[in-house]
Amino acid sequence: MKKELMQGNAAVARGAWEAGVKIAAAYPGTPSSEILQDIAGTYPEIYAEWTPNEKVAVEVAAGAALTGARSMAIMKHVGLNVAADPFMTLSYTGIKGGFTIVVADDPNVHSSQNEQDSRNWARFAKVPMLEPADAQECKDFVKIAFDISEKFDTPVMLRTETRVAHSDSPVVLGERKESAMSMGLDPKEAPKYVMVPLNVRVRRKVVDERMEKLEAYADKFKYNVMEINDTKIGVISSGVSYQYTKEVFPEWSYLKLGMVWPLPKKMIAAFFKKVKKVVIVEELDPFLETEIKAMGYKIFHGKDVIPIRYELSPEIVESALKGKAYKAPKIRLKPGDLPRRPPNLCAGCSHRPLFYALKKLGAFVFGDIGCYTLAVAPPLQALHACICMGASVGMAHGAMKALGNEGLGKVVAVIGDSTFLHGGVTPLMNVVYNKGNSTTIVLDNRITGMTGHQEHAGTGFTIRQEPTNMVDYEELGKALGVKSIRKIDPYDIKACMEIIKEEMAKNEPSLLICKDSPCMLLRRAKPLERFKNSLYVIDTDKCRGCRMCLEINCPAISWHAEEGQTKDGQKRKGTVYINPDQCVGCEVCAQVCKFDAIVPGTK
Amino acid sequence: MKKNGKVTNIFLSGVGGQGTILASNILAEVFLKAGYEVKKAEVHGMAQRGGDVTTHFRFGKKVYSPIIKYGDVDFLLSFELLESIRYINWVKPEGKIVINNQEILPPAVNLGMAQYPKDVEKAFKKYFKENVHLVNGQEIAKNLGNMQAANVVLVGAFSNFFPEIKDEQWIDAIKALLAPKLHDLNVKAFYEGKKAL
Numbered sequence: 001m002k003k004e005l006m007q008g009n010a011a012v013a014r015g016a017w018e019a020g021v022k023i024a025a026a027y028p029g030t031p032s033s034e035i036l037q038d039i040a041g042t043y044p045e046i047y048a049e050w051t052p053n054e055k056v057a058v059e060v061a062a063g064a065a066l067t068g069a070r071s072m073a074i075m076k077h078v079g080l081n082v083a084a085d086p087f088m089t090l091s092y093t094g095i096k097g098g099f100t101i102v103v104a105d106d107p108n109v110h111s112s113q114n115e116q117d118s119r120n121w122a123r124f125a126k127v128p129m130l131e132p133a134d135a136q137e138c139k140d141f142v143k144i145a146f147d148i149s150e151k152f153d154t155p156v157m158l159r160t161e162t163r164v165a166h167s168d169s170p171v172v173l174g175e176r177k178e179s180a181m182s183m184g185l186d187p188k189e190a191p192k193y194v195m196v197p198l199n200v201r202v203r204r205k206v207v208d209e210r211m212e213k214l215e216a217y218a219d220k221f222k223y224n225v226m227e228i229n230d231t232k233i234g235v236i237s238s239g240v241s242y243q244y245t246k247e248v249f250p251e252w253s254y255l256k257l258g259m260v261w262p263l264p265k266k267m268i269a270a271f272f273k274k275v276k277k278v279v280i281v282e283e284l285d286p287f288l289e290t291e292i293k294a295m296g297y298k299i300f301h302g303k304d305v306i307p308i309r310y311e312l313s314p315e316i317v318e319s320a321l322k323g324k325a326y327k328a329p330k331i332r333l334k335p336g337d338l339p340r341r342p343p344n345l346c347a348g349c350s351h352r353p354l355f356y357a358l359k360k361l362g363a364f365v366f367g368d369i370g371c372y373t374l375a376v377a378p379p380l381q382a383l384h385a386c387i388c389m390g391a392s393v394g395m396a397h398g399a400m401k402a403l404g405n406e407g408l409g410k411v412v413a414v415i416g417d418s419t420f421l422h423g424g425v426t427p428l429m430n431v432v433y434n435k436g437n438s439t440t441i442v443l444d445n446r447i448t449g450m451t452g453h454q455e456h457a458g459t460g461f462t463i464r465q466e467p468t469n470m471v472d473y474e475e476l477g478k479a480l481g482v483k484s485i486r487k488i489d490p491y492d493i494k495a496c497m498e499i500i501k502e503e504m505a506k507n508e509p510s511l512l513i514c515k516d517s518p519c520m521l522l523r524r525a526k527p528l529e530r531f532k533n534s535l536y537v538i539d540t541d542k543c544r545g546c547r548m549c550l551e552i553n554c555p556a557i558s559w560h561a562e563e564g565q566t567k568d569g570q571k572r573k574g575t576v577y578i579n580p581d582q583c584v585g586c587e588v589c590a591q592v593c594k595f596d597a598i599v600p601g602t603k
Numbered sequence: 604m605k606k607n608g609k610v611t612n613i614f615l616s617g618v619g620g621q622g623t624i625l626a627s628n629i630l631a632e633v634f635l636k637a638g639y640e641v642k643k644a645e646v647h648g649m650a651q652r653g654g655d656v657t658t659h660f661r662f663g664k665k666v667y668s669p670i671i672k673y674g675d676v677d678f679l680l681s682f683e684l685l686e687s688i689r690y691i692n693w694v695k696p697e698g699k700i701v702i703n704n705q706e707i708l709p710p711a712v713n714l715g716m717a718q719y720p721k722d723v724e725k726a727f728k729k730y731f732k733e734n735v736h737l738v739n740g741q742e743i744a745k746n747l748g749n750m751q752a753a754n755v756v757l758v759g760a761f762s763n764f765f766p767e768i769k770d771e772q773w774i775d776a777i778k779a780l781l782a783p784k785l786h787d788l789n790v791k792a793f794y795e796g797k798k799a800l
Contacts, residue, residue: 005635005643110646134642134669167644167669168631240669247668314672329674332691332730339685339717341618341709343654379714550714555653558708559715574715 006171008164011135012074012102013038014171015142017046019098020179021072023064024048025057027422028451029076030111031165032104036074037454040463045176050454050463053389053422054079058086058101062155065099066193068181070146074102077118078388082423084121087155091125092203093193094153094210097181098146105161107283108311111450113369113388115309117284118159122261126207128214129157129261130223131239135169141223141258150181152210152217159260161283163240163311211262219266223258226271233300234275236268236288241312245281248318252279263291272297279321283312345374347556348527348584350517351443354414354490355382356552356592357497363412363504366392366399368424370416371449379551383414390415390423396438397431409505413440418448418456421471425480431509432481439503439510441488442473445519453522477511484508487515491530493591520584531585537601538576540564545572549589549598556582557589610663612671616690617682618707619653622754625780626680627658629758632776633768634662644669655686680761682740682754683707684723691727700727701761701800703740703753736760736800743795752792759796770797 006014012035016024024046026036040048051057054075064071075083080103087101103121106112122129130145132138138160145156191199218224228234234253235245242256255271257263272278277300280289289302305320306312319326345352355375358365359382367373367383368391376383385395396413403411415424420442431438448454455461460470477485484506488496503510518525528534544566549557561574578589580603590598613630617623627643635641639662646657659670673693679700681687687702694700702723711717720726727735738760740753755777762773770793777789 003635005631005641162646163644163669166646167642169642169666169669170635170640243667243669247672250667313670314668315674318672329692330696333688333726335689335692338689338720339709339711341653341655341685343619344710346653377710547715553710553714555710555713558713561715 002173003170004173005168006135006139007034007166007168008132008135008138008160009034009166010038011138011171012142012158012160013042014173015139016072017043018139018174018176019143019146020070020177021046021146022069023061023071024074025051025060025072026074027051027054027057027079028448028454029079029104030451031106031162032074032076032079032102032160033451033454035102036463048463050456052457054083055086058083058090061099062086062090062095065095065097067185068097068179068183070098070179070181072100072102075104076112077103077105077116078113079103080118080121082389087121088125089195090155091127092195092200092207094203094206095149095155096153097179098149099155100142100145100149100158101155102158102160104165105159105284107161110162113386115284117287118157119260119287120285122157126211127155127157127261128152128259129159130258131159131260132164132258133239133242133256134164135167135171137223137258138164139171144223146179148217150179152214154210154214159239161240215262215265218259218262218264221259221264224264224267225254225256225258226267226274227254227256228274229253231275233277233279234271235279235281236271236292237281238288239283241281241283241317244312244314244317247314249321257288260288263288265295268292268295268297281306281312281317284308342377343374344377344553344555345371346520347554347582348520348531348586350445350490350514351375352380352552352554353493353586353588353591354441354443354496354514355380356588357490357493357500358382358412358414361497361501361504362410363500364399364410366396366411366413368392368413368415368419369450370419370443372414372416372443377553380553388423389419390427393424393438393440394427394430396440397427397434397436400436400438408437408507409501411438412500412504413438415440415442416449417442417444417446417458417473418454420473421457425476428477428482428509428511429480436509437507439500439512441500441512442514443490443517444473444514445517445522446525447519447522449519449521453519473511473513477513482509482511484510486510486512488512490514490517491586491588493588528584531587533585533587533600535578535580535583535585535601535603536587536590536598537578537580539597539599540575541567542595542597543572543575544570544595544597545574545576546594547576548594549576549592552588552592554589610661610666611678612676613660613678613680614671614676614690614693615658615660615680615682616686617656617703618686619656621656621682622751623656623658623682626682626754626758627660628780629755629773629776630660632779633772636772636776637768639663640666642666642669655689657690678761678764680757682757685709685720688720688723688726691730694731696730697734698731699734699736699764700731701736701738701757702727703757704737705741705753738796738799740796743799744792747788747791747795749788752788755789755792756796756799759793760800762793762797763800
């Protein structure tokens with residue numbers, strides 16, 4: 001038996017391979033992105049594709065399942081909101097080949113726009129949900145998910161979260177076993193798959209019957225495990241919350257749920273009989289607690305002491321359950337006294353000059369999801385709303401409709417290339433259709449940047465690096481009916497400001513597309529080649545210490561407080577320094593400097 | 604190193620791009636091969652953008668939580684001064700600390716709006732006395748011809764705390780994780796780091 005240390009996400013990929021999965025589709029999103037990357041990179045037996053968004057991923061996987069193929073759709077928690085439409089109804093149709101939706105939650109919002117608890121989706125859609133607690137379980141549960149899926153003719157959800165998805169632990173490897181399901185499409189099955197009211201009513205009943213069978217199955221499910229130790233206190237928990245609690249209270253008894261929906265009612269009843277007091281430890285919503293209380297049980301502790309928001313940890317669980325008896329470690333230094341180190345746009349990033357231009361124009365910026373959301377941070381502070389993938393375009397349109405002529409020249413939507421293809425095209429169509437006049441800027445950096453460089457329909461490559469069609473944003477805009485379409489060079493701040501100002505003032509829809517501005521980390525696009533110089537330096541004879549260049553928040557530029565003067569005798573309180581190891585020569589600071597004190601240097 | 608069911612907690616901290624993840628992968632390879640259960644957790648959503656990076660690394664006979672309990676760190680291995688002092692409260696009173704003697708200025712300091720902490724070493728020594736070790740990782744790596752190897756220099760220094768692990772086990776792990784053309788440099792970096800402490 002080969003044992004390997006694997007990240008939870010890699011173990012999910014391995015599980016898919018061992019389970020005989022044929023088709024996997026996803027849109028990247030932290031903390032789920034590595035799953036499909038790993039599938040594409042490691043397991044050639046699985047066809048993998050990045051889809052424009054999660055809804056398409058679920059539909060692709062569902063279509064594949066309908067032919068009898070085991071298939072998988074993968075997304076982060078908020079991705080399931082996008083995919084909810086097909087997902088909710090697939091619960092009615094059932095599947096044919098096994099079908100698993102992997103959804104990765106992000107308690108503590110390490111990298112997300114909300115903290116929703118995906119367990120609620122399982123109850124809402126009436127589908128089973130498994131929740132692994134480490135990488136081995138990630139692999140094992142994926143395989144079980146497919147067995148359950150085929151046995152009960154249902155989509156199955158596998159819920160991970162940051163600390164399972166991005167934690168490594170040992171995994172025993174197995175071999176791939178192809179599914180025994182016969183392949184093919186059968187037109188006679190139409191009543192099962194055509195969800196018109198007559199058929200829906202039939203299937204609606206099947207869903208409830210299926211849930212009853214699944215409840216009985218949950219009571220026998222081998223990963224719902226009772227560990228009876230000290231019977232004074234018994235903990236009901238699942239996933240990583242179980243690990244935290246077991247870590248600090250190893251002596252207690254446990255009911256660890258591998259399947260969090262539906263719940264094993266008989267097992268829960270037996271557990272309440274075996275232990276004197278029951279504590280429920282779960283991250284985020286009181287999901288188990290609400291259900292268990294509704295069954296008529298009284299619990300000793302649950303969300304009365306366990307936090308309802310952010311992530312749990314061993315010390316949070318310990319202090320919550322010990323109360324005053326918890327001894328906190330000694331505070332040697334108040335961490336709040338230290339400067340924070342937030343993420344920043346890379347040196348040379350094309351988003352920096354673009355947002356600087358927008359700030360100078362005083363525009364209200366409807367932003368979107370991506371690296372450029374970082375433009376909200378000081379000192380740039382040039383992004384004023386960000387809700388979800390693609391929202392910028394529709395919101396800017398709505399704001400313009402509400403403001404009327406007052407809004408002209410003041411509002412803009414800014415959206416990345418991958419995000420535009422995910423959810424920005426439809427609202428842009430709407431701007432034109434409903435005679436709007438908002439301006440949309442597509443920050444085309446040729447890749448899905450934030451999640452670590454995934455291909456998309458606009459990059460010209462598939463997930464396995466095969467050359468493919470590349471969406472032409474200009475042609476797409478034309479097809480949607482946008483008349484005013486212009487390319488802008490974000491590195492030319494002055495020209496950019498002029499064009500954006502003109503377009504925002506126009507009483508018609510505008511689409512501006514950033515050109516020749518690939519992500520700094522995208523080597524194949526040779527992002528540095530466009531820069532005339534490889535380095536800029538400060539001319540201390542001229543620098544007046546006005547700090548204007550600090551406003552762009554470039555990681556290469558720092559302030560050095562040291563009184564002095566320019567060559568022509570202008571007093572200054574300090575000067576700036578450009579770190580030559582970090583500077584890539586984008587020239588943005590030189591454009592911002594009013595005293596020509598930033599000049600080309602040599603590396 | 605503690606045996607008999609005890610778990611050893613190593614906390615790694617640094618700045619995105621410093622190679623902390625490679626360092627933690629080397630540790631994982633070594634302790635997994637040595638027969639322990641290993642768990643490792645990191646948050647790496649936006650680390651490429653120069654944010655802080657931390658890895659919780661735990662090994663022992665049986666490990667439950669993938670993250671270390673606050674205040675339970677046995678070893679702090681830090682790649683940057685500010686990112687070491689940030690976690691001073693996490694370390695056990697008898698914990699050991701290895702810090703790369705490098706400052707990377709965060710945005711607020713660059714902007715002149717905050718002070719970079721002074722005397723990080725002194726602050727640690729106040730509580731941890733002789734258990735605090737500074738290593739000039741950049742300098743050593745630079746002398747070897749590549750600053751990128753500073754992370755492996757730190758791993759080399761850190762290896763001194765585990766005398767029961769042979770040098771070959773560390774070298775094997777380094778070779779298993781790096782491209783062949785980088786082997787010579789990083790093996791040298793490991794030994795130079797080992798000498799540095």
